[in-house]
Structure formats: C-alpha cells, structure tokens
Amino acid sequence: MNPTTVIKLPFTRRAGWKELQRRRPSIAKLAFGLVLPMSLIPPVLLYYAGTHYGDAFVAGFGDRQWRFITTILFLSELLTFFVMGWLIHTVVNIADDMTIDYQDAYLLAALAPLPLWSSAVVLLIPSLLLNVLAVLVALGISCSLVYQGLGALCERQGQDMTTLSATYTIMAAGVLAWGLLMAIIWSY
Numbered sequence: 001m002n003p004t005t006v007i008k009l010p011f012t013r014r015a016g017w018k019e020l021q022r023r024r025p026s027i028a029k030l031a032f033g034l035v036l037p038m039s040l041i042p043p044v045l046l047y048y049a050g051t052h053y054g055d056a057f058v059a060g061f062g063d064r065q066w067r068f069i070t071t072i073l074f075l076s077e078l079l080t081f082f083v084m085g086w087l088i089h090t091v092v093n094i095a096d097d098m099t100i101d102y103q104d105a106y107l108l109a110a111l112a113p114l115p116l117w118s119s120a121v122v123l124l125i126p127s128l129l130l131n132v133l134a135v136l137v138a139l140g141i142s143c144s145l146v147y148q149g150l151g152a153l154c155e156r157q158g159q160d161m162t163t164l165s166a167t168y169t170i171m172a173a174g175v176l177a178w179g180l181l182m183a184i185i186w187s188y
Helices: 003-011 017-023 027-057 066-094 102-111 114-124 128-153 160-187
Strands: none
Touching: 003 128, 017 102, 017 128, 027 066, 027 102, 027 114, 066 102, 066 160, 102 128, 114 128, 128 160
16 A cells, blocks of 8 residues: 555545455554554653653653653553454444444554554654644544544444544543553653
C-alpha cells in the first residue's frame, strides 16, 4: 500500500480500507510487525526527552525514574493493543446494526494509535506547548481513523449514528487508558 493511501485512511472510508481487509494480516503479524515497533517510539523518545531536557518541559521533570516509567509505558501500550481489539469487537457487536470480526477489530486496534505514536517525534523539541498540541491533533486524527475504519470494516445496516456511538465508546476507553498512563508518568 502506498503512503498516500495510508495518509487518507483517517479521512475516507474508501481509500485503502478494503485493501487492508483483503490482506487479512494475522493478529500476531499486526502485533509483531506494526504494534511492537511503533509502540517503542514514545517510550524511547520520552526517555530521551526526560533525561536530556526534562526540566525544560516542567520543573523537576528531569529527576524522574525514566527507565521505570518508559518500561511501564511500553508494556502498557502492548497490553492496550490486545484490550482495545477485544473492546472494539465487543462494542461493535453489541448493537444489532453492526458486526465486525476479530481480525478486523485488531486491525483497527493496531491502526488507531498510529497518529499518537507518531506524534511522539515532537518530543525531540523541548516545548511543552508544541507537544501538547501535537498530541491533541494526533488524538483527533486517531478518532477519525476509528470512525472511518468502523464505517469501512463493519458490516452494517445503514445507520451512521451507530458508528458514531461505537467510535465514541471506543475512544472514551482509549483516552481513559491513555490518561492512566499519563498519571503513571506524572506520579513517578
């Protein structure tokens, strides 16, 4: 799949989704080929930012236990992939209007955090405001990715409101998990 198609995924239900669905990557292939390498980006860059210019973000931020924090963050990201795949499958299949199989649910669970993982690159710049803005933009793109992905991957009978409701529930759970991870970072 070419990069322009991947960039279009959060903005359309047509470009790329059916091709990804036809490829049917296994859950193990998604976990080891996409989730594992991409989930390394935030902990590595957070460790770098925290140890090199942590106090430039917030006073006292450089004195944290970054090895412990980033290890917990990495393991939590991996666990979150498996929980989110199960959650997407469960939330979508509760309603009678939509259905999704486990393969597609885990495909969406692997693709949804890509903008958030990619936004960690901004940690190379010691600006709290810029990093907060990057995360907020990435969160919006991630929400759009879930919405468009549900619309493209689910078998549904018409109603877009069901897709919106499922997206809201999935993203609320994701933001809650993300908030807990950030609380871990701030508490140590």
